[in-house]
Amino acid sequence: MGNEILSVVPQLAACSVCGKTSETKTGWFFRKEKQGRRKFVKVDYCPSCAAKAQQEVDEQSRDANLGGGILLGALAAALGAAAWYGLVVATNTKFGIAAVGVGWLVGRAVLFGAGNKRNASLQFASGALAVAGLIAGEYLNLNHLARESVAGFTGWLTANQFLTIYWQVLTKGNWLLDVLFYVFSLLAAVGQLQPLKLRPRS
Secondary structure (H helix, E strand, O other), X not given: OOOOOOOOOOOOEEOOOOOOEEXXXXXXXXXXXXXXXXXXXXXXXXXXXXXXXXXXXXXXXOOOXXXXXXXXXXXXXXXXXXXXXXXXXXXXXXXXXXXXXXXXXXXXXXXXXXXXOOOHHHHHHHHHHHHHHHHHHHHHHHHXXXXXXXXXXXXXXXXXXXXXXXXXXXXXXXXXXXXXXXXXXXHHHHHOOOOOOOEEOO
């Protein structure tokens, strides 16, 4: 038993394009591909197929329909803000997790509107629209709160009133949780537009 020699079977890498297998990873590349909700797998490319794969990756960032992405993203931001407001009105409770939904919805809309392209400009647009959706949602929610709690108020908050009330709500409530929800919302919006990349296989 003590003199047993354990045999280790080398792990083969298989090219996703030509199917070639190799025990050595020298010169190979990979990219992460999403499978399922949270699972990512490494897709391998041998040296001869890496150049073609890089062209396909670069194509994902070219000729993006920025206008279409912004248009659908803006509609998604408005829809997300309205849905968040409707939830608050229906339940009289502000669900911070809904902010993450706004960001996710905006990211998906920008990606679809841009023709499933991914680049830094689309990421910036998605992030900006997500922030706009969050601000709009917060405004609608606080305006509803003002109508419910301030006698005789039936109008709309001014920008100064909104900022003053919002600051008071943040400082008196669990502001750290709100900040975390907003960060997750931005990550959900921007992350979906992250350009694909090939990386050397170690």
